[in-house]
Amino acid sequence: MSEHNFQLLSSTLQQLFGDNRAEWPPSSFRQLFVTPTYLSKLEARRPCILVGGRGTGKTTALQSLRYDASYDRLQSNGQDFGDLVYLGFLVRINKNRVRSFHGRDESLDWGKYFAHYFNLIACAELVSMAAWLEEKTGLRMPVASLKLIAQDLGMVDFSGDSTLSLGGAIKNALSLLQLKVNNPKSRQEVVLSMAEAPLRTFVEELVACELAGERTIFCCIDEYENLLDYQQAILNTYVKHASPPLSYKVGVRKNGLRNRQTLDGQDLLRTPDDYYEIEIAEEGFDHFAQQVAAVRIRAARDAGIPIPKNLNVFLEELSFAEEAQLLGAERIAKKVLEELAGEPVCAYFERKPSHEVYFLKYWQASEKTSILDLALHWIANEQEWKTRLGNYGYASLFWLSRGNKGARIRKYYCGTRVFLALAGGNIRYFLELIEASLRHELSDRTDFPNELTLSPKSQTLAAKE
Structure with missing residues (x-):
């Protein structure tokens, strides 16, 4: 794809998500209008x-x-x-x-x-x-x-x-x-x-x-x-x-x-x-907003822009485990295992994923108890710790990036569900979040991939902006 074509399609994509306005020209209004509930x-x-x-x-x-x-x-x-x-x-x-x-x-x-x-x-x-x-x-x-x-x-x-x-x-x-x-x-x-x-x-x-x-x-x-x-x-x-x-x-x-x-x-x-x-x-804002985005995705695909049909695929999401990894869970989990080295419980936690192991360090920060005592309690009360991780896992993600000086992202905000929540019933803001994400995603590119999606990083930078 030539640079000119890339710029043309990029501009088209950003204009489609640029706003939801009554001042559109009649042809655009007819193409992009979504019947509200x-x-x-x-x-x-x-x-x-x-x-x-x-x-x-x-x-x-x-x-x-x-x-x-x-x-x-x-x-x-x-x-x-x-x-x-x-x-x-x-x-x-x-x-x-x-x-x-x-x-x-x-x-x-x-x-x-x-x-x-x-x-x-x-x-x-x-x-x-x-x-x-x-x-x-x-x-x-x-x-x-x-x-x-x-x-x-x-x-x-x-x-x-x-x-x-x-x-x-x-x-x-x-x-x-x-x-x-x-x-x-x-x-x-x-x-x-x-x-x-x-x-x-x-x-x-x-x-x-x-x-x-x-x-x-x-x-x-x-x-x-x-x-x-x-x-x-x-x-x-x-x-x-x-x-x-x-x-x-x-x-x-x-x-x-x-x-x-x-x-x-x-x-x-x-x-x-x-x-x-x-x-x-x-x-019923959520359904309406998703329909508004779906119409624009369809228009973009009709214009030859390679983006997914599904909004949930277009706006990449992160699971708790994936986000914890990106925020440095593996680094913290490694410290936990170093503290447990030589203890019988160490083998048990070596088999666990890093997004669970780091949680011991997070809980230690508030309980002021040794990692070994917490590890022993976890082994004896597996279900209790599973519930605890479900209740406090989200809060622990903010803690993960503490002390990580210079980190541009300390918490990710991405995915359809998150953008709908951030929009708070404002369709214009919902589209603006997507348009800003596109701007960040395309800023360092000179060509489209086989299927363009908005990365968690681009969406988060847009939300911060």
Whole structure:
């Protein structure tokens, strides 16, 4: 293999495991997306709030509900446009922008301005979805429908005759709103829309003109924690009073839903009355993470990269005995046998593997008893020492490298089970561990072996990093 090809395949492999993001290009999203175990719950018609920490896959799950992503998944399963039962669009809350709707200037009703802002950005996404539906169905939104939506958005002078012209008008309205919010004392007049009204008008018109058919339309809102408390109250009201064909899917970090009030301040947003809550940490992370890795392994093999099909083979593991050997058990066991030399018990321990013999020295460090006494006790109480080794063997591995100055590795962290535990429910971190292991494994290579696996050393250095 040429150096160029090696570098190309190495780069491909590291990119595949580089991240699990909703910002992939559509082709990569279709190829690498793995259905989370909770997707059927998220696809239900009722509003849902998806709760999880950073990197747990909230954005990717919400992105999968988008009209184009869900259609691509259907196509990959041999289905077509007629099998779509819902249409989703995604609004990501930009902290820099939503925090602009706040200040000491009391001349502006910040709540009304924010509601208008959300209506505009949501309708901008709906315009993109409507254009996509027009392309798929061959139908067009009537001019009367476009004018009705524009009027609800406060654009009373709208005279366009296409979804494209509506999108342009919304973009201009957003620019005017931003200028007003940043210059509250300016004389620029902005006509404000009513909370949620334009969204409902838009989806009802999509249904009426048969672009959406009888499908439910999901307004997916990501990074809900970026909203100020009063802004959460406004959108909480949208969620609480949602009714077909419009429903809401919200992604939020743990404890990010700080305010459960609605606009009247009394009627709280509650589960399960108003929405279904999905806690990602309780939805089977280990199985999902292994599936995510398996898809990337398959893509790597399809690209001609020689790696094993099985994740457990790709991520090499160490048994207790193997790890003890690597950490210097044989050196300690040799000292134990030297101390027992000449004693009748020595022959008994010479027949034992070094990963058991060294344990006498470890136990001596805490008991302050002679090696001979411990050896005699072991012979007389074989089962007790077997249990002791099972209970304290892991801790003894940390002790093994004590005094071994300059040792780069004092404990190995490798294998699928260990990486899943280290990831702690964070799919992004799980993939990052594998990607960093690849970087260490490939750093001194100029060619792939017949089958590339990640050594315990590479995995451990990645975990340390």
